[in-house]
Amino acid sequence: MALFFAVPTMAHQQKIAISTISHNPLTNLLEVVHRVPLHDAEHALKSRGAKASDIVTDIETRRMFARYVGDRFSISREVGAVDLLLLGSEIEGGYIYIYQEAASPGPGEELLIFSGIMTDIWSRQESRVNIGLGPNVDTLIFQPGDQPKTATLP
Template sequence: MRWLVLLTALLLAFPVTAHQQKIAISTISHNPRTNLLEVTHRVPLHDAEHALKSRGAKAPDIVANVETRRMFARYVSNRFSIGQEEADPVELLLLGSEIEGGYIYIYQEASSPGPGTELLIFSGIMTDIWSRQESRVNMGSGTHVETLIFQAGDRPKLAILP
């Protein structure tokens, strides 16, 4: 009985490291050299695999299975959009993905409408799966960053491209 109490105390004392962070971060920036809109999505691997599992994938392994990684990249690209109020959505090209540390990075790009343009942004990355999920979008770089925060049920939001 003493060992059970000791084990319970140890489990409570040390947090479990493999838990869902429930946050995805996307960054949108204008590249003046190429005149492209560059989008990078960063999602914790653990969350990404749980998201695929909740969508019906059996034993998803994003690190070892390239097709599983592509499946998640397509999911992210379908849950993220950029547009202008009166125009069609910007067509974002899915460039690919990579694993770094405990994250999957997904890259997209499109022709840039240019700095100062008002954009209509939507990021529903995993907000359709978990109600507590937060999907953040950072616009710009350096000291000129505006952050939009999306949660389940949110609609697109307006932001100015720096």
């Protein structure tokens, strides 16, 4: 006789956001993609006082989170801030992807990058930024209280 017990399962916050910055030589644009676990994103919105936090079905909630990510991420060059355009977002699997782009400074330029995605909410949050694609990737890791960091666009 086999006994089966119902074990409650709970989604756990991963407390990690991953952003990728790359130069697209075909468009000469700097492309930024942010990947955040849905569970973390919804909890972040709740902690910031959002009434609705269903990012999957409520487009305005999704836009609210995309704007939050855009406000907590920046790139600067020696001549000033890079004006990142928020293109939109999509849900895939258990993640929300947020897309931004800007005129690219081009490979070899030093950038000053800041990613505080959810680091203002949780003390154990980590926000990683990958610069480049393929074999030429550098990674910056941001935790609460960190200042902007420099990286060179491959």
